[in-house]
Amino acid sequence: MFEVREKPQMVERALLVRMSFNRREEEEDISLLNELEELVTTLGIGIADLMLAHSRSMHKKYLCGTGKAAEVVEYARAHECDCIVFDNQLAPSQQREWEELAGICVIDREEVILDIFAQRAQTKEARLQVDLARMQYALPRMARMWGHLDREGGGGSGGGGAARGMGEQQIEVDRRLARKRIDRTKRELEAVRSQRATRRKDREKNETPQAAIVGYTNAGKSTLLNILSGADIMAKDMLFATLDTTTRSIELPDGQTLLLTDTVGFVRNLPHRLVEAFKATLEEAVLxxxxxxxxxxxxPRAIEFYNTTVKVLSELGAEDKPSITVLNKIDKIEDQSVLASLQDRFPNTILLSARVGTGIEELQQKCSEMLGDRVRRRTYRIPQYRGDLVALLHNECKVISTDYEGNDVLTTAIVPAKIAGRLEEFAAE
Incomplete structure (x- = not known):
């Protein structure tokens, strides 16, 4: 009733437009417009052309002046477009003004991303998060959906209820229903988050270390998790292939266990409401x-994408987390000077190709080093009459091997620091 409209079934040819207000930032504007092309293509919408429109200043009605707006509309008509997609964020009033001027569907970058998320969400939590973001986006835009009823209103020259048309009344009814549904979705989402918190506490009781794979969308995060864990997570060459977090247990070279989580990819100009909606998912990175x-x-935009990811992590409060930087897809680089330049910008990185498996062992070793202060690989010589200590190792640690020598039990295990102190006197040379 008040959902964002389903564009993929309605739109065949779209004109993509970015309003530029500073010619010195033209390169960045073109890059964002090209990224919008990838996003719209992901929705399956045909693209007629891309247009970078310059305006000296930002205007309230159309973002640009009326002359430039008429130029954009004329260009869309000349290309027989049935939709104009703006890379800039449009206020609800601006969206209505553009639709009245053009006579066709007009959407912005945020609505495109919301539609992609709606198509890709699989788990209950992700669907609730997407629904919440879509409803919050649609609520202030509901007036455009009832324009046909506004014109039916009339009657009376005075103020108050007598001057209100049917459309206004219907809008108020629907807005109340929308707010109720938003509140209900928030409650359902809170219940799901509570369940997630319970599962997380269970993991924390086991004191199993955790790592989160983060990065720009389509950087190869899911492919990397698949190789490390032997999982079969969807990993495709498309934006936002992963919306639901997936956690897998992997064994590192030194024998210790690591829980590895794949997270949703980031994107430039990610709508703030989506950052808020997906905090429950992204908080895996925080914890x-x-x-x-x-x-x-x-x-070629790798550094820019790195900065975008760091910015979003900062919003989540995870900017100071220890991290391993991985330069993935090195098998696609023909000019080695490009790789050398990235290594200069990101020293101590791991060169990797998740697709062919290059650098995987180095990454696993680096993960072990990151956890060096949490656990130790130790060998203990324990008298057989101290079965309580042998049981402690089996219950609280990861036992690698067990041998017997005379009356002693020789046990090699991955031992948490708090356990290692209690067993220090039995450590073998």
């Missing part, structure tokens, strides 16, 4: 012991 920040080294 992790360390981060694995994956960069697509083959993309």
């Amino acid at each position: 992790a012991d360390f981060l694995i920040h994956v960069l697509d080294a083959s993309d």
